[in-house]
Amino acid sequence: MREAYHVQLDQLADQLADMCVQVAEAMERATTALLGADLQLAEQVISSDNEIDDARSACEEQAYALLALQAPVATDLRTVLAAIHAAESLERMGDLALHVAKAARRRHPQHVLPEQVSGYFAEMGKVTVRMAQKAEQVIRSKDVDSARALEDDDDEVDDLHRHLFTVLMDKEWPHGVATAVDVTLLGRFYERFADHAVSVARRVVFMVTGKMPGSDNDDVDV
Amino acid sequence: MREAYHVQLDQLADQLADMCVQVAEAMERATTALLGADLQLAEQVISSDNEIDDARSACEEQAYALLALQAPVATDLRTVLAAIHAAESLERMGDLALHVAKAARRRHPQHVLPEQVSGYFAEMGKVTVRMAQKAEQVIRSKDVDSARALEDDDDEVDDLHRHLFTVLMDKEWPHGVATAVDVTLLGRFYERFADHAVSVARRVVFMVTGKMPGSDNDDVDV
Numbered sequence: 001m002r003e004a005y006h007v008q009l010d011q012l013a014d015q016l017a018d019m020c021v022q023v024a025e026a027m028e029r030a031t032t033a034l035l036g037a038d039l040q041l042a043e044q045v046i047s048s049d050n051e052i053d054d055a056r057s058a059c060e061e062q063a064y065a066l067l068a069l070q071a072p073v074a075t076d077l078r079t080v081l082a083a084i085h086a087a088e089s090l091e092r093m094g095d096l097a098l099h100v101a102k103a104a105r106r107r108h109p110q111h112v113l114p115e116q117v118s119g120y121f122a123e124m125g126k127v128t129v130r131m132a133q134k135a136e137q138v139i140r141s142k143d144v145d146s147a148r149a150l151e152d153d154d155d156e157v158d159d160l161h162r163h164l165f166t167v168l169m170d171k172e173w174p175h176g177v178a179t180a181v182d183v184t185l186l187g188r189f190y191e192r193f194a195d196h197a198v199s200v201a202r203r204v205v206f207m208v209t210g211k212m213p214g215s216d217n218d219d220v221d222v
Numbered sequence: 223m224r225e226a227y228h229v230q231l232d233q234l235a236d237q238l239a240d241m242c243v244q245v246a247e248a249m250e251r252a253t254t255a256l257l258g259a260d261l262q263l264a265e266q267v268i269s270s271d272n273e274i275d276d277a278r279s280a281c282e283e284q285a286y287a288l289l290a291l292q293a294p295v296a297t298d299l300r301t302v303l304a305a306i307h308a309a310e311s312l313e314r315m316g317d318l319a320l321h322v323a324k325a326a327r328r329r330h331p332q333h334v335l336p337e338q339v340s341g342y343f344a345e346m347g348k349v350t351v352r353m354a355q356k357a358e359q360v361i362r363s364k365d366v367d368s369a370r371a372l373e374d375d376d377d378e379v380d381d382l383h384r385h386l387f388t389v390l391m392d393k394e395w396p397h398g399v400a401t402a403v404d405v406t407l408l409g410r411f412y413e414r415f416a417d418h419a420v421s422v423a424r425r426v427v428f429m430v431t432g433k434m435p436g437s438d439n440d441d442v443d444v
Contacts, residue, residue, distance in 0.1 A: 060303075064300065067299055067303075068295040068296070068299055078286065081282075081286070081289075081306065084303065085310070088310070165403070168399060168400075176399075177391070177395045177402045180399045180402050180403055181390055181391065181402055181403075181406045184402075184403045184407060185406060188407065188410070
């Protein structure tokens with residue numbers, strides 16, 4: 001049984017790693033669509049979201065099979081449950097990329113973002129995509145130190161997000177309320193994407209060490 | 223074993239129902255704090271959030287114990303996993319109430335909301351608190367029809383949320399960008415709270431019927 005358990009667990013880890021690749025790509029495309037008012041790319045992200053949902057279902061099925069057939073206990077049990085939680089976070093990351101793409105589509109052919117803040121989103125896009133890519137590596141390498149490094153990336157996103165709000169809240173904001181509302185929600189989508197990436201990495205640390213690092217991640221307030 | 227399983231499962235359902243009471247109370251207080259700029263009430267919500275987090279941990283421990291000791295399969299296994307997901311949604315609902323309370327605290331002694339939109343929040347508060355209370359009844363009664371009725375409440379929240387955005391996006395919005403940003407985020411907190419309440423109810427339908435109703439709930443776009 002131990003060997004079958006490890007084979008199945010490796011398969012589950014592979015599936016999670018593949019989901020990381022999917023959500024990294026979704027967020028990369030969604031950000032490019034947002035910054036370039038690229039309708040075709042936005043549509044691609046929107047129509048691919050169901051593949052991420054399917055991947056999550058497949059992960060859950062694999063986890064169920066593992067639990068039902070192997071009936072793991074103690075750390076083995078917690079490991080499988082951590083994988084189920086990670087799959088849920090990854091699906092949510094896909095949803096957040098989808099929201100970014102939908103914002104780009106909704107305002108097309110206009111740009112959603114005024115020039116003044118597009119740099120923040122280019123940067124938040126870069127860091128969040130990198131986080132999803134790092135999460136993939138973390139799952140494949142099971143390297144606890146790289147998992148912890150995602151927290152630094154998350155701090156970077158939080159900083160960008162805070163600065164963005166300073167710009168928004170400035171009395172001189174010249175782009176009107178409707179644009180401010182779009183920018184507010186989009187900022188939150190990136191920030192939540194980063195939170196979920198950290199959560200995935202923490203679950204991996206748990207899967208490797210049997211200990212959950214720090215308290216569970218919550219979004220910062222803005 | 224079957225009997226022990228059912229006793230433990232009943233305990234788990236009781237714990238989830240108690241969490242519903244906690245998050246309903248948190249959202250009720252947070253909304254009152256928001257509408258009345260009541261700092262003391264806001265502080266109460268903020269300092270009680272860790273109790274909701276603890277309740278979620280206790281639910282997970284109970285679920286782990288159930289899985290480890292009873293090694294359920296098939297529908298029994300899925301039932302326990304549904305409970306773990308429901309506990310996660312409930313913790314998130316507590317976080318969202320916390321965010322509302324923190325917004326009230328941040329702007330104190332000022333009111334966060336202009337008169338023009340406070341009616342929307344009073345109404346969204348009423349419906350979302352009712353949803354959390356109904357989720358409690360659904361868990362205790364295992365009544366599938368009342369579980370499904372939460373979808374209607376969610377539609378009501380989505381409608382209120384959409385109307386709120388119409389007001390915000392109106393060229394005549396006289397309250398400035400900073401207030402619009404607050405209103406945008408607060409609207410989203412209520413909308414997500416409602417989504418999670420529906421998700422909890424769907425998990426209960428699954429626990430009772432063994433079938434997941436419809437597709438998993440995602441937030442509407444604004």
